[in-house]
Amino acid sequence: MQLASANPDFFFHADLTLAWEEISPSPTHHDPQAVACDYVRGVAESVANKRPLNQAEIVEHRVNTLLGVPRDLKDEAVRIAWGHAQITADPADIADATAERRRQRESRLKTEEQEREIARIEAFRYRVLSDPGMALAHSFMNNPGSFDEGAITRIENLARKAAVYDPQNAWVAIAHILQEFISELSSDARTEMISALPWWFARYRKSEFTQRLRKEMELRNIPFHLDETEES
Secondary structure: OEEEOOOOOOEEEEEEEEEEEEOOOOOOOOOHHHHHHHHHHHHHHHHHOOOOHHHHHHHHHHHHHHHOOOEEEHHHOEEEEEEEEEEEOOHHHHHHHHHHHHHHHHHHHHHHHHHHHHHHHHHHHHHHHHOOHHHHHHHHHHOHHHOOHHHHHHHHHHHHHHHHOOHHHHHHHHHHHHHHHHHOOOHHHHHHHHHHHHHHHHHOOOOHHHHHHHHHHHHOOOOOOOOHHHHO
């Protein structure tokens, strides 16, 4: 008979023998011999389907260990005195199963590597869209000899275009507009505009941004006029 192995569509060859007897004077099952054969076959199958085809000897030893002691099947009034299995596998099938298992492993590893690469790309894309400076640093690290003003312009344009195709990062493009607007203001106008931000932070209950703004301005020695009434 054939026993399914852990390799899909590949089978062990099994020769099973057994000794059995009824343990009740009045039969409780119409076909006790079928009960005995089904039990022995079930034991062999439960071992074989957990092992690859190149482990026929291991399967044989385990099956014979389980069938080497008497077993009473009380519900059917049948006693399995002993069972014995001879398990083999065709060498050509073993070679095919091993090659197929290797192909599956290589395919799985390739898929896992592709998933890791996609995750890296997604993480990098997010960082580039939220901070194009990341793209500048990456380009410089990998191609220091070709880094020039043209590269900076291309990366900035790429970040803006990418933001258009990423709804979650659409505010990046708007941030660039605001940054361009601020850069064209005079120093006094910038200070006046920045001084108005705490009022907006307080309006939307984001007063912690006021403290962050203050630290940044102090760190860069930029004048920062803040009314106490606006901060509270």
